[in-house]
Amino acid sequence: MSFSQIERDLISEIQLDPIQAKVYLLVTCYGKMTPEEISTKLKIPLDDTRKASKDLMAFGAFIDISQTEFEAMHPRFTAVNMYRKMCERNNIEFKRNKIVDNIGVILEKPYDDARTK
Numbered sequence: 001m002s003f004s005q006i007e008r009d010l011i012s013e014i015q016l017d018p019i020q021a022k023v024y025l026l027v028t029c030y031g032k033m034t035p036e037e038i039s040t041k042l043k044i045p046l047d048d049t050r051k052a053s054k055d056l057m058a059f060g061a062f063i064d065i066s067q068t069e070f071e072a073m074h075p076r077f078t079a080v081n082m083y084r085k086m087c088e089r090n091n092i093e094f095k096r097n098k099i100v101d102n103i104g105v106i107l108e109k110p111y112d113d114a115r116t117k
Contacts, residue, residue, distance in 0.1 A: 003029075006103055013099050014082045015090075016059075019044060023052040024061055024072065029110040032071040059085050075107035 003025060010021040022042050027033055033041075039049040053070045056062040060081035062070045072078065079100050087094040 006106060009099050009103055010082075013097060013103075014059075014079070015086050016082070017052075019048050020052045020055055023049060024056055024078075025107075027053075027062065027070060028072040028075055028078075028107050029114055031114040032065060032069050034068050035070070038070075072111065075111050076104040079104035079107070 007018075007021045007025060010016045010024060011018060016024065019042075022044075023038055026038060026041060035046060035049045035053055038044075038053065039046045042049070053062060053064075057064060057070070060073070061078040062072055065071045073081075083097055083100040084094050086092075
């Protein structure tokens, strides 16, 4: 599965907006970053980066490890956490979603690789 497909799945299954999906994938696959680094790498406005990062914290995907850096939590947990929170927001019954499970499985290797350089 390609990263563009994962991005589409994050948008369709977890209802992230496109910027949130891009920010999530970047930090998950490349490690902790400041909003400025994210903004530069994705070529998006800094305010959008900050908002997306804070939203991802609220969704259970990111932690702020300092006042200036965000880090992704392990994708096996975050994909399901974000899906569960989306279900709660939309009053949808939370049940197993194989697409969401696969997001976590596929992102596990790039996540681990970025943190064991």
